Structures are given as C-alpha cells and as structure tokens.
Amino acid sequence: MTAAIVIQSLASGLLMGLLYGLIAVGLALIFGLMDVTNFAHGEFLMFAMYVTFFCFSFFAIDPLLASPIVAAALFVFGAVVYLGIVRFAMRARTNVGMVQIFATFGLAIVMRGLAQLLFTPDYRSIPHTWLGGKTVSMFGIYLPAPQLAGGAVSILAFAVLYVLIKKTDFGKALEATREDAGAVALVGIDKNKVFALGWGLGSALVGLAGAIMASFFYIYPDVGASFALIAYVTVALGGFGSVFGAFAGGIVVGLVEAMTAMVLPPSLKSVGIYAVYLLVVFFRPRGLFGSI
Amino acid sequence: MLEATDITVTYAGLIAVAGVSIEVKAGEIVCVAGANGAGKSSLLKAIAGMEKAKSGTVRFNGEDLAGVPAHLITARGIAYVPENRRLFPRLSVRDNLRLGSYIYRAKEDREAPLDMVFQLFPRLAERLDQRANTLSGGEQQMLAIGRALMTRPRLLMLDEPSQGIMPKLVDEIFQAVTTIRDTGMTILIVEQRLTECLEISDRAYVLQTGRVTMSGPAEEIRANPDVRRAYLGL
Ligand SMILES: Nc1ncnc2c1ncn2[C@@H]1O[C@H](COP(=O)(O)OP(=O)(O)O)[C@@H](O)[C@H]1O
Ligand SMILES: [Mg+2]
Numbered sequence: 001m002t003a004a005i006v007i008q009s010l011a012s013g014l015l016m017g018l019l020y021g022l023i024a025v026g027l028a029l030i031f032g033l034m035d036v037t038n039f040a041h042g043e044f045l046m047f048a049m050y051v052t053f054f055c056f057s058f059f060a061i062d063p064l065l066a067s068p069i070v071a072a073a074l075f076v077f078g079a080v081v082y083l084g085i086v087r088f089a090m091r092a093r094t095n096v097g098m099v100q101i102f103a104t105f106g107l108a109i110v111m112r113g114l115a116q117l118l119f120t121p122d123y124r125s126i127p128h129t130w131l132g133g134k135t136v137s138m139f140g141i142y143l144p145a146p147q148l149a150g151g152a153v154s155i156l157a158f159a160v161l162y163v164l165i166k167k168t169d170f171g172k173a174l175e176a177t178r179e180d181a182g183a184v185a186l187v188g189i190d191k192n193k194v195f196a197l198g199w200g201l202g203s204a205l206v207g208l209a210g211a212i213m214a215s216f217f218y219i220y221p222d223v224g225a226s227f228a229l230i231a232y233v234t235v236a237l238g239g240f241g242s243v244f245g246a247f248a249g250g251i252v253v254g255l256v257e258a259m260t261a262m263v264l265p266p267s268l269k270s271v272g273i274y275a276v277y278l279l280v281v282f283f284r285p286r287g288l289f290g291s292i
Numbered sequence: 293m294l295e296a297t298d299i300t301v302t303y304a305g306l307i308a309v310a311g312v313s314i315e316v317k318a319g320e321i322v323c324v325a326g327a328n329g330a331g332k333s334s335l336l337k338a339i340a341g342m343e344k345a346k347s348g349t350v351r352f353n354g355e356d357l358a359g360v361p362a363h364l365i366t367a368r369g370i371a372y373v374p375e376n377r378r379l380f381p382r383l384s385v386r387d388n389l390r391l392g393s394y395i396y397r398a399k400e401d402r403e404a405p406l407d408m409v410f411q412l413f414p415r416l417a418e419r420l421d422q423r424a425n426t427l428s429g430g431e432q433q434m435l436a437i438g439r440a441l442m443t444r445p446r447l448l449m450l451d452e453p454s455q456g457i458m459p460k461l462v463d464e465i466f467q468a469v470t471t472i473r474d475t476g477m478t479i480l481i482v483e484q485r486l487t488e489c490l491e492i493s494d495r496a497y498v499l500q501t502g503r504v505t506m507s508g509p510a511e512e513i514r515a516n517p518d519v520r521r522a523y524l525g526l
C-alpha cells in the first residue's frame with residue numbers, strides 16, 4: 001500500500017465523514033433541545049432523497065440546485081411532525097420516554113411502508129447530474145466532484161448553524177430552551193414554538209444531507225436504516241446533543257471507516273466504527289466532545 | 293391592577309390554595325406572608341400561568357387571564373421570579389439578561405432597562421461573562437430579578453427572594469425592591485420572613501394552609517397581637 005493510496009482513502013473518508021456529520025446533526029440538535037430521540041431520523045433522510053429524486057425526474061432540477069428546496073420541504077415536515085405527533089407524545093402522563101420512543105418508531109415504520117407503497121421498493125438513482133462522473137485532482141489525489149460538493153455543503157451548513165446558534169436571538173432562545181424549557185415562559189418565549197422550529201431546523205439539515213446523498217447513492221425505502229445507525233454512533237461519539245460534537249463525530253466516523261476498509265474486507269468496513277464506539281462508551285460515555 | 297379572586301390550586305386532590313382572593317393596586321408593594329407549605333408559591337404560579345388553577349379568576353388591568361399561556365402573561369407585563377429562580381444555568385449573566393429582553397428583540401432600545409439593573413445590582417455588571425451557575429445564591433437572585441426587569445413588567449412578582457441568601461445580601465435585595473417600586477413598578481412579594489417583608493410593604497396578606505387568615509395595611513398586621521405572638525416571637 002503506497003502513501004498515495006492511504007492519503008486517497010483518508011481524503012474520501014474525510015468527505016464521507018463531513019456528510020455523516022450533516023446527517024447526524026439534526027438528531028443531535030433535537031436530542032439536545034428536548035431529550036427526544038427521533039427514531040425516524042433515517043426515514044427523514046430517505047424522504048429527503050426521494051424529494052430530491054422527484055425534483056430531478058419531474059422538473060429536471062439538479063440535486064445541488066434542489067438542496068435548498070429539499071431542506072425547506074423537510075423543515076416544514078419536521079415542524080409538522082413535532083406539532084402533530086411529538087407534542088402529544090410528550091404530554092403522556094406515565095412512561096413519557098416509552099411513549100416518545102414508540103411515537104417516532106411508529107412514524108419510521110409508517111414512512112417506510114408508505115415509501116414501499118407509493119414509490120415501490122425499486123432502487124432508484126439520479127442518472128446524470130452536473131457533477132456526476134467528474135473528479136477533481138489535488139496534490140496527486142482524485143476526489144469525486146459530488147462528494148467534494150457534499151463536503152463543502154456540510155462545512156457551509158455547520159458554519160451557518162454556528163452563527164445561527166451563537167449570534168442570533170433564535171439561537172439564544174434555543175439554548176435557553178435546551179437549558180430549562182419550563183423557564184423560558186418567564187422571558188416571554190413560547191417553548192412549543194422553539195421546539196417546532198428546532199424540529200424544523202434539525203430536519204432541514206438532514207434534508208440537505210439527503211439531497212447531496214441522492215446524487216451518488218441508490219434511493220429506496222430502506223435506505224435510511226444503515227445511515228441512521230451511523231448517525232446514532234456519530235451522535236454518541238460527538239456527545240449526546242452536542243451540535244458541533246456531531247461535526248467532529250462525523251469526521252471521526254468517516255476516517256475510521258476509511259481506515260478499516262484499507263485493512264479489512266469491504267463486508268467488514270463497519271467493524272472499526274463500532275469498535276471505536278464501544279471504546280468511547282466504555283471509557284468516555286459522555287462522548288468525545290460531550291460536556292454534560 | 294391585579295385582582296385574583298377565589299383562587300383554588302390542587303395537586304392530585306391535595307388542596308394547596310383554597311379560595312384565596314388578593315388584590316394589588318398600582319404602585320403598591322403587597323406582601324403575602326406565610327409559613328412553609330402555606331400555598332404562597334402555588335398562588336403565584338397560578339397567577340403567572342405556570343400552574344393551572346382549579347377555579348378562580350385572575351384579572352390584570354381589567355383583562356381576564358383565563359387560558360392565557362404563561363409566555364403571553366409575561367408579555368402582558370407580569371414578571372415572575374420563582375423561588376428556585378430558574379436561571380439558564382450554563383448561559384452567561386449577559387445572555388440571561390439579554391434573554392430577558394427577548395420580547396423586545398426587534399426594538400432598538402431592547403436593553404434600555406439594563407442601566408437600572410446595573411444600578412440596583414452593580415455586582416452583575418462585574419460578572420457579565422460568568423455562567424449563571426457560578427454565581428452565589430444572592431447574585432443568582434439578583435440576576436433573576438434583573439432578568440425579570442428586562443421584560444419591562446408593570447407587576448413584578450417575587451417568590452421568597454431572601455431564601456438561601458446570606459443576611460447582608462438579604463438587606464440589599466429588600467432595599468432593591470423598594471427602589472424598584474419607586475421607579476413606578478408594582479410589586480407582589482411572597483415571604484416567610486414576615487418582619488422584613490412588612491417593613492417594606494404597604495399591605496399584606498397572611499396565608500395559612502391555603503387560606504387568607506388576615507389582611508390589611510402592613511402596620512396593622514405588624515401591630516396585631518396574634519401575629520406578634522405567632523410570627524414575630526414578641
Ligand atoms: N408540584 C406539587 N405537587 C404536589 N404537591 C405540591 C406541589 N407543589 C406544592 N405542593 C404542596 O402544596 C402545598 C403548598 O405548597 P407551596 O405552594 O409550595 O407553599 P409555600 O410556597 O407557601 O411553601 C404544600 O403542601 C406542598 O407540599
Ligand atoms: Mg414556596
């Protein structure tokens with residue numbers, strides 16, 4: 001194995017890791033905000049990929065161009081899921097945790113079932129995109145343009161998210177609600193509105209990831225499952241609920257996956273991620289960047 | 293300004309407040325005094341919309357507050373400082389204060405009350421970048437009052453501001469309460485410390501196991517032989 005090959009696969013791992021971070025950040029955001037785990041997160045990703053696919057097949061909109069549209073659609077979808085389902089699940093008198101799990105888990109099953117019914121179990125793909133098939137060569141390594149664009153979109157999204165959380169009133173309201181949702185009414189903030197916007201924002205971010213993914217992954221009803229699993233690991237690595245931990249966690253997952261693929265057969269490429277996950281859970285259960 | 297009539301609050305059948313009526317007029321400091329468990333906090337929570345009253349009405353400047361959610365009650369001009377303060381612990385003093393002016397976020401002068409807050413509590417100005425949970429008990433109380441003032445209330449409700457605070461700061465806080473009133477605000481304060489509370493207030497209600505057992509001008513309550521015996525140890 002030459003140094004060039006190692007660098008090549010680390011670079012692809014980094015790009016994939018940036019996407020993993022973008023996939024996971026919505027999960028972390030919602031968990032941090034209200035201690036609710038969205039078990040339908042993978043299905044949100046699947047839905048976003050289909051929206052991207054239909055933007056292309058009906059209106060010939062390139063995935064890159066469609067990504068803001070998909071993010072907006074998922075924003076509305078996420079807010080509606082909160083207002084229509086999660087809000088009521090949180091009002092349960094007993095066993096709130098269980099009720100929340102079943103509510104979002106049930107949603108996942110419904111979304112998958114509907115996707116099978118409406119879109120058929122067929123594997124779809126977007127045959128030609130602006131960037132499809134193009135590569136960019138830098139310092140002797142070749143990177144596929146769609147993945148490179150995906151990494152750029154992820155970094156941009158995290159930068160915007162950082163400004164939003166640290167510098168705006170909405171960000172402060174989000175942090176305050178995360179600290180003590182029962183107390184924000186004391187300063188005139190409607191916690192339900194913050195929760196709905198939080199779900200919208202978290203979903204928009206996974207929507208953005210879905211739009212990027214649709215340009216180089218097959219699209220099918222179960223596509224969310226494997227990525228959701230990686231997203232849970234990413235969130236656990238990054239520190240539960242830590243938005244910027246998800247960014248770092250995603251990069252770690254992407255790099256570890258790439259390194260594993262160098263030494264183990266492809267069918268075992270996930271072994272490395274889960275090994276790191278177990279190590280972190282044993283030795284630093286709050287995650288690498290968690291601050292609890 | 294505030295008329296709470298026949299307020300009843302229950303917790304799973306346990307009656308915490310049993311048909312209490314109180315009135316606060318504009319510009320007054322009114323004290324609701326009572327021992328631990330008398331129902332003082334429950335009464336304030338019901339007025340602030342943080343706890344649903346089983347029965348009774350709350351009118352604020354003539355408007356019925358029935359069904360108005362807590363965040364809109366704040367927006368209408370009632371600021372509530374709960375007994376456990378409920379600061380945003382890992383946010384800075386600055387952010388806590390800034391969040392107090394959240395309802396005015398679109399306004400140029402959103403931080404206008406900040407001068408008054410710093411005048412009342414100069415310690416806050418020195419600790420702007422400190423996290424709220426690193427402040428002492430007294431400073432946290434100051435911050436909670438400061439945050440409430442940032443919402444520009446017409447009525448400020450304080451739940452046992454002297455609780456868990458060293459004596460020197462207790463005086464400072466009671467002093468601040470009178471200063472706040474002098475700026476034209478109205479204050480409803482709930483206390484176990486009857487003596488200090490009667491000293492600064494115009495009128496008082498004495499609450500015992502969920503009922504008002506006595507009410508009137510502060511001097512009258514202070515002069516009452518039963519009160520002197522039961523509360524003031526005289
Ligand atoms: N959340 C609650 N659940 C059940 N009982 C409560 C709750 N809050 C208060 N109580 C009960 O209601 C009564 C009045 O409490 P509270 O209003 O806190 O009184 P005070 O503020 O005067 O100490 C007490 O008996 C208390 O135990
Ligand atoms: Mg109390």
